[in-house]
Amino acid sequence: MKTQRFAIALTLLNLVLLTVLIVQSLSAETQNTAPVLRGRSLEIVDEQGRVRAMLAVMPPVTVDGKAYPETVLLRLIDPKSGPVVKLTAAENGSALGLSDDAEGGVQIYARDTGSYVKVIDNEGREKVMQP
Numbered sequence: 001m002k003t004q005r006f007a008i009a010l011t012l013l014n015l016v017l018l019t020v021l022i023v024q025s026l027s028a029e030t031q032n033t034a035p036v037l038r039g040r041s042l043e044i045v046d047e048q049g050r051v052r053a054m055l056a057v058m059p060p061v062t063v064d065g066k067a068y069p070e071t072v073l074l075r076l077i078d079p080k081s082g083p084v085v086k087l088t089a090a091e092n093g094s095a096l097g098l099s100d101d102a103e104g105g106v107q108i109y110a111r112d113t114g115s116y117v118k119v120i121d122n123e124g125r126e127k128v129m130q131p
Contacts, residue, residue, distance in 0.1 A: 051077060053075065074086070084098070085097070085098055103122055116129060
């Protein structure tokens with residue numbers, strides 16, 4: 001009889017401890033949820049692991065002697081042809097590029113030096129429109 005009472009008491013104690021642990025883990029889980037996702041880059045990949053979208057802060061660079069400032073870049077990528085949408089924002093302005101599977105596309109620039117639209121056909125011919 002004493003063994004049975006001891007087993008029941010031990011079972012009830014275990015149940016109380018389990019309940020306390022579950023309540024603590026649930027409250028700790030909700031407290032660890034960050035209200036903001038922070039980082040320098042975000043990549044979204046498809047089922048094959050290929051990057052399909054990227055959002056990143058690109059450091060300043062110099063290409064062919066021309067300096068480019070730090071830029072926030074959003075790329076939407078077609079797995080066959082590469083980036084088909086690019087959206088950039090930098091201290092000197094912003095740009096939007098839309099392209100197709102070939103060489104054609106549309107580029108819209110709003111820079112501190114001026115704004116313009118560039119249209120490129122599939123054969124590489126360009127037309128620039130400025131205000």
